[in-house]
Amino acid sequence: MHLTIDEQIDKRIGEVRTESLDISFGEIINLYTNKELIIQPEYQRLFRWSNQQKSRLVESILLELPIPQIFTIENSDGVLELIDGLQRISSIIQFIDASVLNLEPLQLEGCDQIKQLNKKIYNDLSVRLKLRLKRSSVRTVIIKRQSKSFLRYEMFKRLNTGGSILAPQEIRNCSSRMIGxxxxxxxxxxxxxxxxxxxxxxxxxxxxxxxxxxxxxxxxxxxxxxxxxxxxxxxxxxxxxxxxxxxxxxxxxxxxxxxxxxxxxxxxxxxxxxxxxxxxxxxxxxxxxxxxxxxxxxxxxxxxxxxxxxxxxxxxxxxxxxxxxxxxxxxxxxxxxxxxxxxxxxxxxxxxxxxxxxxx
Known part of the structure; x- marks a missing residue:
């Protein structure tokens, strides 16, 4: 018996389970330092944004401009693994506490809306702006562990194909993690x-x-x-x-x-x-x-x-x-x-x- 298009779509929808939460950058840093959020070395190596790109993201968050959502996958033990949004998350972590990533502190450059931010590091900001950064949230999509491995794989591949900075083999390697x-x-x-x-x-x-x-x-x-x-x-x-x-x-x-x-x-x-x-x-x-x-x-x-x-x-x-x-x-x-x-x-x-x- 052949399923109709509507029935096939309904069946597939049930095979991927997701949950969306707004998580603050302060919470994300805590999750990362507590090993409750994993950035695999395979992804970490792909951290290629320029300091200007990182700085403009910080500026956007301080100006309360919207930023794109990130995607994580829930492992069998409930730990989250970041699969899309590495540049954004790593940029913010580097600015707030570079030691977490074993990187040099980020000094802002190329900020064109608030030029006074240029040459500033995190500790140069007022307490109010520091808290704004930590309390600002990003929409986080969690792909639940009950989802089928093929669909998790397919989702990562589609997220990172087209307009991506990742090379084809990098996408293949990272997406293959979704299979297990x-x-x-x-x-x-x-x-x-x-x-x-x-x-x-x-x-x-x-x-x-x-x-x-x-x-x-x-x-x-x-x-x-x-x-x-x-x-x-x-x-x-x-x-x-x-x-x-x-x-x-x-x-x-x-x-x-x-x-x-x-x-x-x-x-x-x-x-x-x-x-x-x-x-x-x-x-x-x-x-x-x-x-x-x-x-x-x-x-x-x-x-x-x-x-x-x-x-x-x-x-x-x-x-x-x-x-x-x-x-x-x-x-x-x-x-x-x-x-x-x-x-x-x-x-x-x-x-x-x-x-x-x-x-x-």
């Missing part, structure tokens, strides 16, 4: 693989900015997606990786951790030996140019993986020469240039590397 232990296990696995010495050597040319935004972990995910689920690719890399990771988290896709770890380590041990940090970059006249190119990463990593048994029976120099010859060929370049984000070109560039290694 299975989600934590998978993103911890990605982190551990990204720290593998041989892998790190091969992706040395990844920019520092991309590394700070978990680009190394995204490449690990991209390797497994290209290795195991090329058919999920529909032209958008972000959707492809989202869908692949979500399939694993929700157990729609099987993932053998031990076997995948073994395959990963075996491949990158070999690639680090024969290619080093030039494994995934463009070449001109056999010399590496530029930074890591994701399309080259997929092609070389998967192409070599598929032919690893053959490759290891050849000399390292022979295999390296074959790879360099292939990635500089016209056929390969046709599958990595503009418009390369198609399933056909993904398969073609991997095939180019395979055939190049297998050629006599």
């Amino acid at each position: 232990d299975k989600g934590i296990r998978f993103y911890t696995f990605l982190q551990n693989m990204a720290e593998n010495h041989n892998f790190s050597q091969c992706i040395e040319t990844l920019s520092q900015t991309e590394k700070e935004q978990k680009g190394d972990e995204e490449l690990v995910l991209r390797f497994f997606a290209a290795k195991n689920e090329q058919e999920l690719f529909r032209g958008s890399v972000r959707d492809w990786l989202d869908n692949y990771m979500e399939g694993i988290l929700l157990e729609k896709i099987q993932f053998d951790y031990e076997k995948e770890k073994e395959d990963f380590e075996k491949l990158f041990l070999y690639l680090a030996k024969i290619m080093g940090d030039s494994a995934f970059v463009r070449h001109r006249e056999n010399s590496p140019i530029g930074g890591l190119a994701p399309a080259y990463f997929e092609a070389v990593a998967i192409g070599v993986f598929k032919t690893l048994d053959t490759a290891r029976n050849l000399s390292d120099e022979n295999v390296k020469t074959k790879i360099l010859t292939t990635i500089q060929s016209d056929e390969f370049k046709r599958n990595v240039g503009p418009g390369a984000s198609t399933k056909t070109k993904l398969a073609n560039r991997i095939s180019c590397i395979e055939q190049g290694i297998l050629s006599r």
Whole structure:
């Protein structure tokens, strides 16, 4: 029996239980110091607001201007975990008591409504303004522990997609926490693989900015997606990786951790030996140019993986020469240039590397 749209919506509404409260910033600081409100290190690392952005939030609160609500999730022991609103909460905590976050005290700057606030720290304010800050409240949505894990995951993903300062892999990692232990296990696995010495050597040319935004972990995910689920690719890399990771988290896709770890380590041990940090970059006249190119990463990593048994029976120099010859060929370049984000070109560039290694 098929449910009507109305019935499906009514059913889903009951699967997410929430409660909304107005909690003062003073209470939030007390909750945090008492470990009754958790900001996970995974989120804390994402504290990227400039001092001017933080200062203007403080100014807005002092002027009693409305600020957006925050979202927390209730853990099994009743402790709250902040999942959206990190910038706002951390800014206020840093201004009122920076030692709580092990940060430097915030000195206000860039306040344009009350310019006299600039260069002030919390202790420079009058008692009246200090109390106004502590007593000001923020609407806090609590996602109750009875809510289904998938819907908690979906809620976090939607809160942090579109106009967000978080990079795609950061969103994937944080939202996977909403699934619980299975989600934590998978993103911890990605982190551990990204720290593998041989892998790190091969992706040395990844920019520092991309590394700070978990680009190394995204490449690990991209390797497994290209290795195991090329058919999920529909032209958008972000959707492809989202869908692949979500399939694993929700157990729609099987993932053998031990076997995948073994395959990963075996491949990158070999690639680090024969290619080093030039494994995934463009070449001109056999010399590496530029930074890591994701399309080259997929092609070389998967192409070599598929032919690893053959490759290891050849000399390292022979295999390296074959790879360099292939990635500089016209056929390969046709599958990595503009418009390369198609399933056909993904398969073609991997095939180019395979055939190049297998050629006599």
